[in-house]
Amino acid sequence: MKKLALSDEILLTIEKPARYVGNEINMVKKDLDKIEIRFCMCFPDVYEIGMSHLGIQILYDMFNRREDTYCERVYSPWVDLDKILREKNIPLFALESQDPIKDFDFLGVTLQYEMCYTNILQILDLSHIPVLARNRTENDPIVIGGGPCVYNPEPIADFFDFFYIGEGETVYDQVLDAYKENKNKGGSRRDYLEMLARIEGLYVPSFYEVEYKEDNTIKAFYKNNGQAKDKIRKQVEMNLSDTFYPKKPLLPYIKAIQDRVVLEIQRGCIRGCRFCQAGMIYRPVRERDLAFLKDYACQMLKATGHEEISLSSLSSSDYSALQELVYYLIEKFSSKGVNISLPSLRIDAFALDVMSKVQDVRKSSLTFAPEAGSQRLRDVINKGLTQESILTGARDAFNSGWNRVKLYFMLGLPTEMEEDIEGIAVLSDKIAREYYAIPKIKRNGKVSIVTSTSYFVPKPFTPFQWARMDTPEEYIEKQRFLRGKINDQLNRKSIKYNWHEAEVSILEGVFARGDRRLGKVIYDAYKAGCLFDSWSEYFKYEAWMKAFKDNGIDIAFYTSRERDEEEILPWDFIDAGVTKEFLWREYNKGIQGKVTPNCKMACADCGAKVFNCGICYVKKGQEVTS
Amino acid sequence: MKIRIKFTKSGPLKFVGHLDVMRYFQKAFRRAELDVEYSQGFSPHQLMSFAAPLGVGLTSDGEYLDVSMNTCDAPEIMIPRINAVMSEYIRVVGFKVLPDNSKNAMSIVAGADYLVSVKDGYDFMDKSVFEQKFTDFYNQENIIITKKTKKSENDVNIKSMIYHISFDREKFQENMGTPLTARIKDSVADTYANETKVYIRLAAGSVNNLKPELVMEAFCRYAGAEFEKFAYQVHRLEIYADLGDGINRKLIPLEHADSFAKVY
Secondary structure, three states, rough: OOOOOHHHHHHHHOHHHHHHHHOOOOOOOOOOHHOEEEEEEEEOOOHHHHHOOHHHHHHHHHHHHOEEEEEEEEEOOOOHHHHHHHHHHHOOOOOOOOOOOHHHHEEEEOOOOOOOOHHHHHHHOOOOOOOOOOOOOOOOOEEEEHHHHHHOOHHHHHHEEEEEOOOOOHHHHHHHHHHHHHHHOOOHHHHHHHHHOOOOOOHHHHHEEEOOOOOOOEEEEEEEOOOOOOEEOOOOOOOOOOOOOOOOEEEEOOOOOOOEEEEEEEEOOOOOOOOOHHHHHHHOOEEOOHHHHHHHHHHHHHHOOOOEOOOOOOOOHHOOOOOHEEEEEEEEHHHHHOOEOOOOOOOOOOHHHHHHOOOOOOOOOOEEEEEEOHHHHHHHOOOOOOOHHHHHHHHHHHHHOOOEEEEEEOOOOOOOOHHHHHHHHHHHHHHHHHHHOHHHHHOOOOOOEEEEEEOOOOOOHHHHHHOOOOHHHHHHHHHHHHHHHHOOOOHHHHHHEOOOOHHHHHHHHHHHHOOOHHHHHHHHHHHOOOOEEEEEEEEOOHHHHHHHHOOOHHHHHHHOOOOOOOOOOOOOOOOOOOOOHHHHHHHHHHHHHOOOOOOOOOOOOHHHHHHOOOHOOOOOOOOOOO | EEEEEEEEEEEHHHHOOHHHHHHHHHHHHHHOOOOOEEOOOOOOEOOOOOEEOOOOOOEEEEEEEEEEEEEOOOOOHHHHHHOOOOOOEEEEEEEEEEEEOOHHHHHEEEEEEEEEOOOOOOOOOOOHHHHHHHHHHOOOOOEEEEOOOOOOOOEEEOOOHHHEEOOOOHHHHHHHHHOOOOOHHHHOOOOOOOOOOOEEEEEOOOOOOOOOHHHHHHHHHOOOOOOOOOEEEEEEEEEEEOOOOOOOOOOOOOOOOOOOOOOO
């Protein structure tokens, strides 16, 4: 047995020691003597969350298919171990070999949400790697950032050697080949970064500089290195049915958040909701072949022994062969006790049939995400879900025995008025009325409606990237207003209202559309003890506010300010396919309440056609219901 | 039909707790495509139960679980088939079909053998001194410990719950009349350079249960040494059922205690 990095004394003192000992089923083992490149993949949150992430599993499998590369993993040490590692000066290690990360060639960090930024600094700090990229030496690993947050990497640009923008399946081979080439010819770290700057999709932040105007907006963004590109084009895997996907996903011993096989049936979304970043940055929509999915479903269930398979996509109902796939899985696996879960499924006759077959009706709930309370505002955000379709879906479900409904809304959307907010209360009540309209004998006790509101955060590469975010005061006032309106409803006792706290969303808003000046704030907040910011029990709002104040940074500049069309946005150097013209057009149509048809109905000329694949090359005008 | 499976647990997986080991086996059986019997209802689960939970930090050569299966092949086929999908640190070493009227393993546990080793760096006394003092400790007429519960403290005499001690595995098994198996060399127990260790047989199960850690704590108090809780690696060797007549104990390893009918 390979010696563990942590002693028995430490492991028996901390919570869930199995987080740190590796050796999971399907873990890849390699002979270090035959390896040229050591890559450590990091999800900067606790093990149970990181192990649930599909992207890491795809990349882990992909890297380890290379004979010259050993890809290992690391997750954020929980606060109990964090303290011990600091006290005893133990360097953070990778799970597979238990070797210190500072001895690796690469540290690749996936950036899934803004609130993990301090955790990145923890990983670097505990690994004894200089936190600032400019302080790293020839002996330090190359630190890479990837994932959705790299569509605006500027707030964390100081901490990374380069960012990989887009889908990981495409140019990593070039990244690793260039590394070997550079090493063989005795090239320096800088030589290597220059080689990378020439590869499509890679952004080396140190090769660019930013100048600001007096009003704090960007005056100029320019290159300081001749090898750097003007624009970085996001990477897209053109054929999702002939690419990397893990047949033997890692299986943790302790229960992960996602304790099931995750099968990504398609990438992207045809819907074009104007607030949704994923719907824009993953364009164009690409489906995986039915045969590919059937094959992988069988192999992954066999290799893991999971009792559940989840079909993952932004909008499952839009996958063209969904019925065939789902009925195939039910037929093949439900007798073997395998549950099938379908998040993001539109409630219709098919959905109810599937749900009644795979779930316990008494225990499961229906989920609707109208996002806005009135038809007018749903048109503004281009959410093609009507009140009628919600009520019809609910009625059918109630008739089939369901009695629980979850509703998701946002507060603070552009053009929002009191009527729109009140509409949330009214719609919740109408659903309850539907329930009590069915004969008492067919009802299953009382109806339970859980209405949740989140705080709208404008994101880069969405039509609302120019929009103003509400101030916390405005948001809290709206919450209070809505609570009052819910209490005015006939069925108020059936409606439970949940809302998000304002503080975390405000920070998310700052970092989502922030610039390089925020790097210092993040570093200062980290030094002041901020860590695991997405965990409410560890979130230190005052420490964050102090870090902003100490650096002379006004939060409202980033959040509650509407941008104009000419402003240089920090992420303008990224070419995500969707053009700025398209987004601006959509912003204005949105303000006017005009809807845009989805990609299957008509092409909106968003720009994603440049990627030469997916829905852009499928005949339009198919019948698609919303 | 009821199947009793014997397995070992070692290495880094000593840090995986009992509930996670249960989940591990459920998934392992699915990977091995065993024809396991499921409970009825909307969330069916495998009909499986474990003899005695093993604490986090302990290793074992002799863990048991019972599982209901609809069909199965001979042990020579089943054991390799399960091990093919298992971690190298949890291995199946026994597979036995039980008579239908057998009681489940958990209900018949009566004793367990442990190897307690002093970890290197914690060797607080010489091997020979340890053995002498431990023998003296064991030969006391009464061994009183204080058991703390949430509400109260109770003095308990554990002497009768310590069935046997030895410092040599072969002698230990000989004295106990347990068949000497080849398993000594196959043991997954970690070894330590200081070689200070003791084999002990203790009462286990629902009636009387004594943890080896409590014995070591009592020994340290007797020997005037400070009890360091990280100083010992506890390794379970075997779990037994009592097939005696109620007066004289007759401990039989669970894998051989299949049809459990008391003979008076």
